[in-house]
Amino acid sequence: MEKFVIEGGVPLSGTVTPAGNKNAALPLLACALLTDEDVTLRNVPAIRDTEALLELLVDLGVTVERIDLNTVKMNAANVSKTHVDADLAERIRASFLAAGPLLARFGSATMPPPGGDVIGRRRLDPHLDAFRALGATVEHGKDIVITAPDSGLTPCDFFMDEPSVMGTENALMAAAGVAGTTIIRNAACEPHVQDVARMLNKMGAAIEGIGSNVMTVHGVAKLGGCDHAVSPDHIEIGSFMALAGVTGGELDITGCVADDLRMVRLAFRRLGLESEMREDGTCHIPGNQKLVVQRDAGNYQSKIEDGPWPAFPADLTSIAVALATQAEGSVLIFEKMFENRLFFVDKLISMGAEITICDPHRAIVIGPRQLRGARVSSPDIRAGMAMLIAAVCAQGTSEIHNVRDIDRGYERIDERLRALGANIERVPVT
Numbered sequence: 001m002e003k004f005v006i007e008g009g010v011p012l013s014g015t016v017t018p019a020g021n022k023n024a025a026l027p028l029l030a031c032a033l034l035t036d037e038d039v040t041l042r043n044v045p046a047i048r049d050t051e052a053l054l055e056l057l058v059d060l061g062v063t064v065e066r067i068d069l070n071t072v073k074m075n076a077a078n079v080s081k082t083h084v085d086a087d088l089a090e091r092i093r094a095s096f097l098a099a100g101p102l103l104a105r106f107g108s109a110t111m112p113p114p115g116g117d118v119i120g121r122r123r124l125d126p127h128l129d130a131f132r133a134l135g136a137t138v139e140h141g142k143d144i145v146i147t148a149p150d151s152g153l154t155p156c157d158f159f160m161d162e163p164s165v166m167g168t169e170n171a172l173m174a175a176a177g178v179a180g181t182t183i184i185r186n187a188a189c190e191p192h193v194q195d196v197a198r199m200l201n202k203m204g205a206a207i208e209g210i211g212s213n214v215m216t217v218h219g220v221a222k223l224g225g226c227d228h229a230v231s232p233d234h235i236e237i238g239s240f241m242a243l244a245g246v247t248g249g250e251l252d253i254t255g256c257v258a259d260d261l262r263m264v265r266l267a268f269r270r271l272g273l274e275s276e277m278r279e280d281g282t283c284h285i286p287g288n289q290k291l292v293v294q295r296d297a298g299n300y301q302s303k304i305e306d307g308p309w310p311a312f313p314a315d316l317t318s319i320a321v322a323l324a325t326q327a328e329g330s331v332l333i334f335e336k337m338f339e340n341r342l343f344f345v346d347k348l349i350s351m352g353a354e355i356t357i358c359d360p361h362r363a364i365v366i367g368p369r370q371l372r373g374a375r376v377s378s379p380d381i382r383a384g385m386a387m388l389i390a391a392v393c394a395q396g397t398s399e400i401h402n403v404r405d406i407d408r409g410y411e412r413i414d415e416r417l418r419a420l421g422a423n424i425e426r427v428p429v430t
């Protein structure tokens, strides 16, 4: 086990290149199961979740060649089973993304319960409803056994009961491997869902409506290989914006996709953090900003609430809480999608933040408060990043334990923060 030891108070300044989007890389890796041809994926973040999914794919019989730290070449011609190993499945939420490809290509998938951040119940119904709409049967025991009819899956017109991100990705991958036209309505359309659709089109499908909540999938019986690059991670970009903002650093984040940052920048501006998108894709964070919360018209308290895209992304809610502790004023943070995500705020309170939990979904943050170093442990990926944000602006030394969770979603984060001036060390826990 390891911990991060951080000495706060240093402005984080310089230039940083965001890693590939964790939540795009995972379904894109799973897409390799859809074909017996080579799939090369570039800009794959070197994080624990991608490593875990690659191990799961190898266990199924996929060959994986490491071209470099962030590039893999895969081939699923010799996949020998459609039963995912339970120990491998429970390590990540994204293990369930093997279901759609296995079902489409081999007609069956046996899926143990997935793992992932413990931030709520995290229902799987949207996935299973999509598979049923395509004609599969679903038996829900210790494992979930999904079986296509002997005649194969059937294209359909399907309305999701909620715009589930991975549910949409599983539906897209399954439908892309079924000859004919499937319509997915009330679909999720996050940047990572868009990335999956673009890659499936490279593999031979024809998907219309990318970026909208209605996608028309013209599937084919045999998908081909491709060479694809993962888009930059807007959640990591938002995290770096907040790290700079709370320390007064001046930061250039290169290679950003402006459209993916519209709501992030709008919400952070509401917390007083200004940013500028440059023509070359750089997101510039001016230094020494005095963060002041913008109030609503009529001088009412404002709020930041997450929701399905293009709303504020759920995975930045914890980061917004940490940023808000350093902004003058009060703001309501409304985490609408996960009932347990906000429970981590007690860690920030122990560092001196003034946060009132109104109910499992809502917290009021009052700032600015000078935080002080403390010993905390990360319960999930984004809570861990929120603690890092608190630690880099706290007075004194902080220890963050369970960094394995932070490493699930952020590549070499300590190394990259040191390059921006942070006083952070990764220390073995004896």
Ligand SMILES: CC(=O)N[C@H]1[C@@H](OP(=O)(O)OP(=O)(O)OC[C@H]2O[C@@H](n3ccc(=O)[nH]c3=O)[C@H](O)[C@@H]2O)O[C@H](CO)[C@@H](O)[C@@H]1O
Binding pocket: 023, 026, 093, 094, 120, 121, 122, 123, 162, 163, 164, 165, 166, 167, 188, 308, 314, 315, 336, 337, 338
């Ligand atoms: C590997 C991966 O890609 N994980 C992401 C994926 O998880 P995942 O795909 O599991 O999340 P879903 O989009 O299915 O749903 C997230 C949660 O929001 C709830 N919900 C969803 C839609 C809605 O309209 N109302 C509502 O309440 C769901 O019931 C669930 O509790 O999407 C989440 C939401 O962006 C992110 O936090 C996760 O990082």
Ligand SMILES: C=C(OP(=O)(O)O)C(=O)O
Binding pocket: 022, 023, 049, 092, 093, 094, 115, 116, 117, 118, 315, 381, 382, 409
């Ligand atoms: C919730 C997250 O990941 P996962 O769905 O993989 O647990 C996340 O990336 O913040």
